[in-house]
Amino acid sequence: MTRPHVLLSVAVSVDGYIDDVSPQRFPLSNTEDFDRVDQLRAESDAILIGAATIRADNPRLLVNCPDRRAARIARGLPEYPLKVAVTGSGELDPGLKFWHCGGQKLVYTNDSGAAAATARVGELATVVPLGPEVGLGALLDDLGARGVGRLMVEGGGSIHTAFLAAGLADEVRIAIAPMLIGQAAAPRFLNPAEFPGGPARRFHLEEVTRIGDVAVLRYLPKRDAAA
Numbered sequence: 001m002t003r004p005h006v007l008l009s010v011a012v013s014v015d016g017y018i019d020d021v022s023p024q025r026f027p028l029s030n031t032e033d034f035d036r037v038d039q040l041r042a043e044s045d046a047i048l049i050g051a052a053t054i055r056a057d058n059p060r061l062l063v064n065c066p067d068r069r070a071a072r073i074a075r076g077l078p079e080y081p082l083k084v085a086v087t088g089s090g091e092l093d094p095g096l097k098f099w100h101c102g103g104q105k106l107v108y109t110n111d112s113g114a115a116a117a118t119a120r121v122g123e124l125a126t127v128v129p130l131g132p133e134v135g136l137g138a139l140l141d142d143l144g145a146r147g148v149g150r151l152m153v154e155g156g157g158s159i160h161t162a163f164l165a166a167g168l169a170d171e172v173r174i175a176i177a178p179m180l181i182g183q184a185a186a187p188r189f190l191n192p193a194e195f196p197g198g199p200a201r202r203f204h205l206e207e208v209t210r211i212g213d214v215a216v217l218r219y220l221p222k223r224d225a226a227a
Contacts, residue, residue: 002144002149003140003141003143003144004045004046004140004143004144004148004149004150004151005149005150005151005170005171006140006151006153006163006168006169006170006171007040007044007150007151007152007153007169007170007171007172007173008153008160008163008164008169008171008172008173009037009040009152009153009154009173010154010155010160010172010173010174010175010189011028011029011033011174011175011176011177011214012028012174012175012176012177012188012189013028013176013177013179013180013181014176014177014178014179014180015180015181015182016188016189017181017183017186017187017188017189018155018156018157018187018188018189019056019181019186019187020181020183020186021183021185021186025056025057026181028175028177028179029175029177029214030177030211030212030213030214032211032212032214033175033211033212033214033216035065036175036211036216037175038063038064038065038068039065039068040152040173041061041062041063041081041152042063042065042068042069042071042072042081043150044081044150044151044152045077045081045082045147045148045149045150045151046081046082046083046084046106046143046148046150046151046152047061047081047082047083047084047151047152047153047154048084048085048086048151048152048153048154048159049061049083049084049085049086049098049153049154049155049156049159050085050086050087050155050156050158050159051085051086051087051088051089051091051092052156052158053154053155053156053159054085054092054093054096054098055093055096056156058096058097058098059097059098060097060098060101060102061083061098061102061154062080062101062102063079063080063081078103078104079103080102080103081102081103081152082103082104082105082106082146082148083098083102083103083104083105083106084105084106084107084108084143084151085098085105085106085107085108085125086107086108086109086134086139086159087107087108087109087113087117087134088109088110088113088134089113089116090109090112090113090114090115090116090117090118090119090120091113091116091120092107092116092117092120092121093120094120094121094124099121099124099125100124104125104126105121105124105125105126106125106126106128107121107125107126107127107128108128108130108134108139108142109127109128109129109130109134110129110130110131110132110133110134111129111131111132112132113129114127114129128142130142136162136163136166136168137166137168140168153169156187157187157188157189157190157191158191160189160190161190161191161193162193164190164193164195164221165193165194165195165196167196167221167222169221169222170220170221170222171218171219171220171221172203172217172218172219172220172221173216173217173218173219174189174216174217174219175211175214175215175216176214176215176216176217177213177214178213178214201225202225203219203220203221203225204219204220204221204223204224204225205217205218205219205225206218206219206220206223
């Protein structure tokens with residue numbers, strides 16, 4: 001079984017934060033970089049996000065450009081990529097935007113969270129229990145079986161950390177915004193974890209792109225840094 005190509009996409013401040021502590025989502029990127037992310041979404045078969053980020057940001061997680069959606073349809077694809085949520089508790093708010101726009105939705109959870117997830121969003125999404133834990137390997141196997149060849153992971157920090165700690169990220173694209181958050185309680189890109197190879201392991205830097213005042217770094221974690 002072929003697993004999807006996994007792309008982690010994130011925007012961070014120079015000091016490594018993905019948001020500030022205010023209730024509203026803090027805009028780190030610029031207009032041109034948001035358009036780059038829209039293109040990545042259009043190129044993906046599925047977009048994955050954690051339940052905590054859905055609760056915090058109330059995102060729609062759509063391809064916004066009509067021409068890109070039309071191009072997907074012309075290629076025989078759904079207008080929007082599959083939207084994937086990951087939750088351990090199953091505590092999902094059916095009133096949030098994620099569930100009411102775009103195309104099909106999947107919810108991956110564990111056996112204990114399946115009943116709660118089904119009760120809350122079972123009429124809006126397909127709920128898939130993966131066993132005692134939400135294993136990312138099993139999740140990727142299931143997505144591959146559903147025909148997903150390219151998965152875009154948009155966070156949050158716990159989800160990004162889990163993919164990298166499990167060695168399951170094929171690509172990481174980090175947009176670095178020219179600002180400092182400096183708030184100790186603000187969320188960071190990654191949480192502490194045991195990552196493959198430890199602190200001495202270096203990622204392969206494939207590309208650096210300047211988009212206005214934002215620098216986008218493209219890393220390939222599975223390739224030797226010396227390659």
